[in-house]
Amino acid sequence: MKAIVCNKYGSPDVLELKEVEKPYPAENQVLVKIHSASLNFGNLILLKGKPFLARFAFGLTKPKYSIPGGDIAGTVEAVGKEVKLFKVGDEVFGDLSGCGWGGFAEYVAVPEYALAFKPTNISFEEAAAAPMAGVTALQGLRDKGKLKLGHKVLIYGASGGVGTFAVQIAKAFGAEVTGVCSTRNVEILRSIGADHVIDYSKEHFTQHQGYFDLVLGVNGSNSLSDYTRVLKKDGNFVHVGGSESQLYQTLFLGPFISMVGSKKLSSLLQRANQNDLNDLKELLKTNKVRPIIDKRFNLGEITEAFKYFQEGHAQGKVVITI
Template structure:
């Protein structure tokens, strides 16, 4: 089978499509024919080895831990091991392989059934591949860390990106009043996703508007904890899911600091937790993945380079096979 292979840290241009052995499923594994994957932060980081902290945290200081990058997949079950209970050949599935060796940029993967959920029928493989990591970061930040309730005022910074575009839609589905922060070119897009208010960060500073929020989800950029605290209501919650390293690590270091009952923290994703909950939102049409661009598998390096520019609107998809193949 064909797969993207990266055997040494290097530039994104160095990614090669190679012929490798097709995996055979073990007793507890599902063999999935991959139709699509998507690009998350870990993919370019695992190829370039930058930022260095990612290399160190993955326990692979000198060579990539996983030779084939990528963690989100959507595809069709081709075969199952003898102890697999939840899936059968022909099932359409999707999931995040971050806890079972990555390797999504390939024609086939053999993975434990816990890494998979049934794909809703009403969405394409490309749409489904956009969901597992970004959608669950958004859900867990809003509902689990943020304690979001209907009627809450929520601000989402980085609302036009992968995580942000899911966060806007999930927050609306959960009954929140949503303010989306993005740049000028993305104002119409975030409104079309359901945002009640949109703030153009190139023109206006959400910290200075005088508005306060029950929950702030920050997926991009950097603001100090003092800024977030100023924009929160009493007992409000700020959760950083991404952005500048400082934005992620400051709440980890100072999360114990709860001025005025305000909670400030960073999200650590629980991989695949509640993917079935997201499936229901997708099946009902309350959440529709936003796709910026699709690249064929052979051009995965170009897809990663585009992602690394930090200007993605929604998600970037790696198309591995066409439906009907």
């Protein structure tokens, strides 16, 4: 089969399209013929080996997983004898980040817990855009952020992959949503239901002091003091992504700030979870959430796809058609 292989850390130029052996499913595995995959921030970490702390999970000197790619959607081609949920011909989607990656390929063999049935009302490309970004948004809002009906939510970096899911999921949970983005993305946020949109080139979100119950930081390089300034008493800030300095501030200063004050600051490390994937599936199936796709590339254009993605200006998701 054809697959993208990465044997050393570096720029997108280290990625190679090669012929490799087609996998065979173990007794508890499902063999999926992949139709589509998508890019996430985790793919950049796996490619570059940065921040360095990530290498303790992904390999100190070279990538532990030679075929990258987390999000997939495809058709079940074979199942091991212990597989209970799926059968040949089922359409599935899933997140492989918790079971060895391998999504940038024509086939992958994975445990059934990494998959869910693909909603019939969306395409394979849309399904491949959803798992990691959608579950990240769900875990950040519902689990870490303790989102409740009527909460006022600020999403910084609302026009990217996680951000576009977060806007829609927060609305589905009955929140009043404010998205922060650049001028070119204002209309996208309005089209997916944001109640208010802040164009950061014209207004700084800190002008809304003490207004939000929850702030989800998806991207950017703002200080923790900026975020805490706009939180209500007992409000929550959840760091999902952004600059390395912002990450380290949240990891090391967040617990202290949370302990001495009423505002809670935490960092989310998204973890693949079949129950959460099924919750996301229900939101997709009922059209409460729809994946936003910016650009599509084929497998042979993976280098160009990564170079575009790492610029950080994608409107929604970047999808790979296998």
